[in-house]
Each structure stands twice: as structure tokens, then as C-alpha cells.
Amino acid sequence: NAGVTQTPKFRVLKTGQSMTLLCAQDMNHEYMYWYRQDPGMGLRLIHYSVGEGTTAKGEVPDGYNVSRLKKQNFLLGLESAAPSQTSVYFCASNEGGYGYTFGSGTRLTVV
Amino acid sequence: EDQVTQSPEALRLQEGESSSLNCSYTVSGLRGLFWYRQDPGKGPEFLFTLYSAGEEKEKERLKATLTKKESFLHITAPKPEDSATYLCAVQASYNTDKLIFGTGTRLQVFP
Numbered sequence: 001n002a003g004v005t006q007t008p009k010f011r012v013l014k015t016g017q018s019m020t021l022l023c024a025q026d027m028n029h030e031y032m033y034w035y036r037q038d039p040g041m042g043l044r045l046i047h048y049s050v051g052e053g054t055t056a057k058g059e060v061p062d063g064y065n066v067s068r069l070k071k072q073n074f075l076l077g078l079e080s081a082a083p084s085q086t087s088v089y090f091c092a093s094n095e096g097g098y099g100y101t102f103g104s105g106t107r108l109t110v111v
Numbered sequence: 112e113d114q115v116t117q118s119p120e121a122l123r124l125q126e127g128e129s130s131s132l133n134c135s136y137t138v139s140g141l142r143g144l145f146w147y148r149q150d151p152g153k154g155p156e157f158l159f160t161l162y163s164a165g166e167e168k169e170k171e172r173l174k175a176t177l178t179k180k181e182s183f184l185h186i187t188a189p190k191p192e193d194s195a196t197y198l199c200a201v202q203a204s205y206n207t208d209k210l211i212f213g214t215g216t217r218l219q220v221f222p
Binding site: 004031033035040041042043044045048050056058090092098099100101102103104105 | 115145147152153154155156157160198200208209210212213214215
């Protein structure tokens, strides 16, 4: 049972490039989330989904887009990467109100 | 504005030296308070959920307690393997779709 799997684990982008981060969960959870973690800022919610085909904005959504075409997958896209998006990105899932299960993270550097 | 504040930012303990971490919160109606452990380079790992004032939960050397304004994570006779960052998060009753995280306490336990 893998839980929450994130790919890739590391990535370096040049300013202006685009990329997609993939999150997959095998626990049949309805809720999925994308967070970013920066030193001294804690975990901040980017976008989330309360079920297949739904998405909603979190605290820091600008510059990101998401899609949840299948229940088990939640994709985070950066259309035109900026240095301010250098961060560690975490995906999480849960079943409404219970403890989140997090992935191991994607470390993204934008140069 | 809903807010979570953790203290201290960092804590150094000798093995066997018990202590407590604090999580104070302001939220318009608390549905749940969550504690997570995060090891370097990994995603947060769920520890406890507390729902009402007076509630306590234990796991090995850790015990979490909750009042109407704060939560404590008590660490009894810590070992070096307890070294990690401990994160606190709250879920508001008016918006159960997401968690609000504190910035964490970085705990180091020396032999």
C-alpha cells in the first residue's frame, strides 16, 4: 500500500518554463490537497479538491493550476515558472476531517 | 483571522529530559486540532487529532492535550530518534475542507 506518491522528487526549472507535478493516492480518498512549504512560513495551501472533477483555490493559488480528472490523481501545473515558486511541494489526501496522509514531497528550484 | 502559533521555534533536549511543545490557536469554532511529525526531507506524518477541550491522546513517549486556546505536546524521556519538526494544525468548523498549519517546533534530542 503506497499511500500518496509524488513525482518527480526533484526538479530544476528555468524561469518561464512549465511543468506538471503528479500526485497519486491509492486509499480511495475523496479529498486531495497541494501545499507548499517554505522556511519560516509553514505549510500553505495552494489548491485542493473535494472529489473527482472538482478543484478549489487555497491560500496561495496564483501562478498554479490544478486538475482532478481521476479520483486517485491530482495534478499541479506551473504554466510559467518564477523564482518565487522555488519551494518544496507536498500533496496530501484524506477522507473528510480525518488526519491527512502526505506524500514525500517535490523539491523545485526555479533559476 | 484564523491563526496557529507554535513555540518554541527550536528546542534542544538531553536524552531523558522531558519537555512540552506549545500550539496556541485562534479560530472561529474549532472542529479539530492535529499534530504531525516531519523528518528532514520527508512529508509530515500524522500523530494525533484532538476534538474537544480536555481531550488527551498518547503514543509511546508523546502525549497531546487540548484546551480552548492551546494544545501541548508532552515528550516524556525523549530519545534521539524523537528528533524531528513537530507541526500543529487546526480545522475550523465553518470550513472543514482544509487545515491551517503552524510553522513548527524543531526538536533535537542529544544522547
